Amino acid sequence: MIRHELEIMIRIAIVDDHALVRAGLRQFFADQPDFNVVAEAGDGREALAIVRGGGIDVMVMDISMPDQSGIDALAAIRARVPDLPVLILSGFPEEHYAITLLRAGASGYLNKDCDPEEIVKAIRTVSRGRKYITVGVAEHLAEGLGGSDKPLHEQLSKRELQVFLRLARGETIGHMAEGMCLSVKTVSTYRTRVMEKMHLASNSDLTYYALKNGLIQ
DSSP: OHHHHHTSOEEEEEEOSOHHHHHHHHHHHTTSTTEEEEEEESSHHHHHHHHHHOOOSEEEEOSOOSSSOHHHHHHHHHHHOTTSOEEEEESSOHHHHHHHHHHTTOSEEEETTSOHHHHHHHHHHHHTTOOBOOHHHHHHHHHHHTTOOOOGGGGSOHHHHHHHHHHHTTOOHHHHHHHHTOOHHHHHHHHHHHHHHHTOOSHHHHHHHHHHTTSOO
């Protein structure tokens, strides 16, 4: 049975803006008998092009990328191919993004400092249609069930989170509207909701919050 499972190749797409990271993952995955890296991308827009082309079983994606981030790409991928497993591999600690992205449709979240074998285990898990939850994320979820207050950004919807992070990075409403294929009025409405939910008064406050909480660099 184990041999039969290993003969079923998992077709993987790697999305990361650093060529060295992609090369390292590709080389490591080449040692796995059931892994086949079939596509690579350097940003969210290229990731969407891969999804449109089909032929992949799992996408391994960073969230901090230029042009279109992994967070924006995740929302677009979920809208186009809801069942495609997307494993987030990020430089940000789990407590900053994991819960929010799992709720937004990610199949798993790992920090880049994790043991490489855990990435292999996670890919095999999500390829079977299951979520991959680390011990740290499970503890964070349990704390939430226990009634502890959630960070303000975890109370945002996935669209609101997209707008929040773009505003925190200094993007204008007009640029966001174009990049997210939304009207200026709609983006402005999302901005208002974000400000209300997070009890903030200005874009500078958003940037300060994002930096303080390690959500942007």
